[in-house]
Amino acid sequence: MEELKERIRAEGRILPGNIVKVDGFLNHQVDTRFLGQIADEFAKYFDISKVTKILTAEASGIALAAICSYKYGIPMVFAKKAKSDNIEGGLYRSDVFSYTYKKKVTLICSSDWITPKDHVLIIDDFMANGVAMRGLLGIVEQAGAKLEGIGVAIEKGFQHGGDKLREEGYPLKSLAIIESADENGFTFRED
C-alpha cells in the first residue's frame, strides 16, 4: 500500500534495536481516517462477506481492528493480556513471549465471543517475529473457528515472522513489509 509506505518514510523513526516507531499515526497518536484507508485496502484482499468476527490483541491492535470492524459492520474481539479479574471461566489461552515487555504474556479470550461457527479475520497493526500473531492463531484454533485471513498493516520483514507464516500456508497480507530500517532509512519489499 503505497500511501502507508509513504507515511512510514515521512514520519517513521528508527531506534536502536531495530525498533520502528510510527507512533504519530498508528500506535500512540492514531490517524483513524487513515486507518479507514487501511481497512479499505484489506477489503481488497479478503472476502469480508464471509467474516463473522475480527480478532486482535490489546493494546495497539485495537484501534485498527475497531475501524475495520466499524467499516465492515462486523463485531470485533480483542484478546486480553491475562491478569484482569474481570474475565472468568470459559477461556482460550495462548502464552506468548513479548519482546516489547521482555516477559511471557498470556493472551486470553472468552469462549463466549469466538465459537466454532465463527469465520475470523485477524487484524493487527504490527508484526515482527510473529509471536503475538501465533497467540491469536492459537485462540482461533482452540475455538475451532475458521481463519479467513490475517491482515497486518506493517510487517518487519527482516524478522521473518511473516515469512514463516506464509511458508506454512497462512493467508497473511501485510500492507507494508519493511526489509531494512537503518541509517539509510526504510527499504520496503516489493509487492
Next chain:
Amino acid sequence: MEELKERIRAEGRILPGNIVKVDGFLNHQVDTRFLGQIADEFAKYFDISKVTKILTAEASGIALAAICSYKYGIPMVFAKKAKSDNIEGGLYRSDVFSYTYKKKVTLICSSDWITPKDHVLIIDDFMANGVAMRGLLGIVEQAGAKLEGIGVAIEKGFQHGGDKLREEGYPLKSLAIIESADENGFTFRED
C-alpha cells in the same frame, strides 16, 4: 442514553465485588456500530468543532475513542501503561492505582502528541472510582492543553468517582450512570 441502558440491562452481568461486565458489546467483544451511536450521543454534549485531540487510556478505552475519532475526523491519542521500551523521552506521566490489576500503574503519553495548543476531549468506556480518569486529567494538565470535555459511556455511580469530578467542576458527561448493580439487577440514575 436509553439504548445504552437497555443494552446493559439485556446483556450486562454483575460479578462479586460489584464488577459490572459488559464484555459482549463494549470491552472484550465490541459492537463498533453501537459505539458509533455512542459517539453521536457524545457529540450532542460537547462542541466537537473545538476539539483537536481525543485522549483515552489503553486498553479498553481505545475502541470507543477510535470510533469517536473516526466519526469526528479528529486524531486520537491513547495513553500507555508504562513498561514498553518503545516510548522514550518527552513524556507526561501519571501514577494511578489500578483496582483491576491491584497495583500502581503509570500512564504515559508523549509530549509530541498532546501540546499546549490542543483542545482535548477525554473519552473512556468505563468510570468507577475515577482514578484512571485522574491520570488522563493529569496528562492534559501537564501538557498545558485545554480540556473541552470528558465523555464516559458507563459510570458506576455508586463508586462516586464521577460525582467528585462534577463537584470539582469538570465537564463530565456519562451516558449511563449505574446507581446499583445487585441481585435485583441494574438501577440507573435519572438523567
